Amino acid sequence: MGKEREESLKAAVLHMPGEAPRFEEFPEPTPEQGEVLVRVKAAPLTNLSKMRANGTPQFPVVCGVNGVGLLEDGTRVYCGGCRPPYGMMAERAIVSRSECIPVPDEIDDLTAAALPNAALASWLALVFRAQFQPGESVFILGATGVSGKLAILVARQLGAERVVAAGRNQAILATLTDLGADAVISLNQSDQTLTEMVANEAAHHPCDIILDFLWGHPAEVVMGALTRPAFQGEASRIRFVSIGEMAGSTASIPAAVLRSCGLEISGSGGGSIAREAIYDTFPQIFALAAQGKLRMDIDPVPLAEVENAWQSQDTPGRRLVFLP
Known part of the structure; x- marks a missing residue:
């Protein structure tokens, strides 16, 4: 029966x-x-x-x-x-x-259930929206959240030369160099101090890609920090990819920011990437997880x-x- x-x-x-x-x-x-x-x-x-x-x-x-x-x-x-x-x-x-x-058998149920959603956020943004190339530098805005922490590992596995992590949670920030961040920046400071820190980082280590999980005011400050004086030569290209809006759904961006630097703004999500491309990414994420290279x-x-x-x-x- x-x-x-x-x-x-x-x-x-x-x-x-x-x-x-x-x-x-x-x-x-x-x-x-x-x-x-x-x-x-x-x-x-x-x-x-x-x-x-x-x-x-x-x-x-x-x-x-x-x-x-x-x-x-x-x-x-x-x-x-x-x-x-x-x-x-x-x-x-x-x-x-x-x-x-x-x-894969090497991945436990908990990891297999939790990892894809969080890992896809940065993987899709880097590969399909920012057209990331090995050797480029990545700045992660909102790096102390689940997806932000994983973005550090994803960027490293894709071949990032330098990874900078910015976030609010001080306890988690202190652990991010162990995950692979070269530098960390606290968002728990005045706009002026944060602007100076981001500008200093950009001056000494030009950034290729910014992955933004926050939007809102933090995004305004970071983009404003990239503003340069006029006639300083051709600006390097900076791809700013919006992934989330944990700090607000709107951001005020002065037009001068776009005119004074090589900033290019785009978004990454289910509406901007083909379904087939998303599903083709799962085996790559699982393969890295099976090797212990992606974890959470x-x-x-x-x-x-x-x-x-x-x-x-x-x-x-x-x-x-x-x-x-």
């Missing part, structure tokens, strides 16, 4: 936008054409997960954009693309077959504790991952 199908599962279920999901029963999903059922092993709590959950047009909904699970044949995959109202923060999920990516700090939490964990303050520089 075949295995009897379950009628329900335990999941992180959100009933209203702005609330925290609750750990409760939810109807078992039935795969449709092109979909497969996965037994979820781990699912990360990311900003994207929260935004997607609160922005859904229907409730109740299961939270979780991506994660790691087992197919019916035992293959372990990183996956996402759940059809609403289903999500990855559940015992089981339905996902698009085309979005299942095999996970992770806090595992039972999915049953999702309501409290969802509302708690994030531990700086660490990713929370739910275990069903």
Whole structure:
């Protein structure tokens, strides 16, 4: 006799936008054409997960954009693309077959679930938006967050000659040279002092690429620090790539900044890079993780504790991952 199908599962279920999901029963999903059922092993709590959950047009909904699970044949995959109202923060999920990516045996479930989202942020920005070349220098604005810390490792693995990390969390800043940063700059100082430090760095070590996870006022100060006096010769090219907006969704940029230096501003995200290019990057990230060259700090939490964990303050520089 075949295995009897379950009628329900335990999941992180959100009933209203702005609330925290609750750990409760939810109807078992039935795969449709092109979909497969996965037994979820781990699912990360990311900003994207929260935004997607609160922005859904229907409730109740299961939270979780991506994660790691087992197919019916035992293959372990990183996956996402759940059809609403289903999500990855559940015992089981339905996902698009085309979005299942095999996970190397050398990577544990927690790392496999948490790493891709954070690593892709800087990898895609560097490779596809900034057209990074080995030997170039990278300035990371917002380097004390989860994705910012990982950006240091990504830049090094891609061949960056120099990496400068700027952020607010002093305790984490003190650890970033161990990750591979050549210099660190604290954002916890006056605009004048920060401007002087960034300008001094640019004068002695010209920067090729700025990866910005913050936007808002920090971006204004850093870009303003790049302003040069007129007629100082041709300015070197600086590619400023906006990845996040943790410090604000708007920034005021004086026109003089753009006229006085070789600043080029672009953004990196799901709307600016082809889907195929994104999925082609996963095997490269997993290969480096399997070698221990990409790593991150992770806090595992039972999915049953999702309501409290969802509302708690994030531990700086660490990713929370739910275990069903």
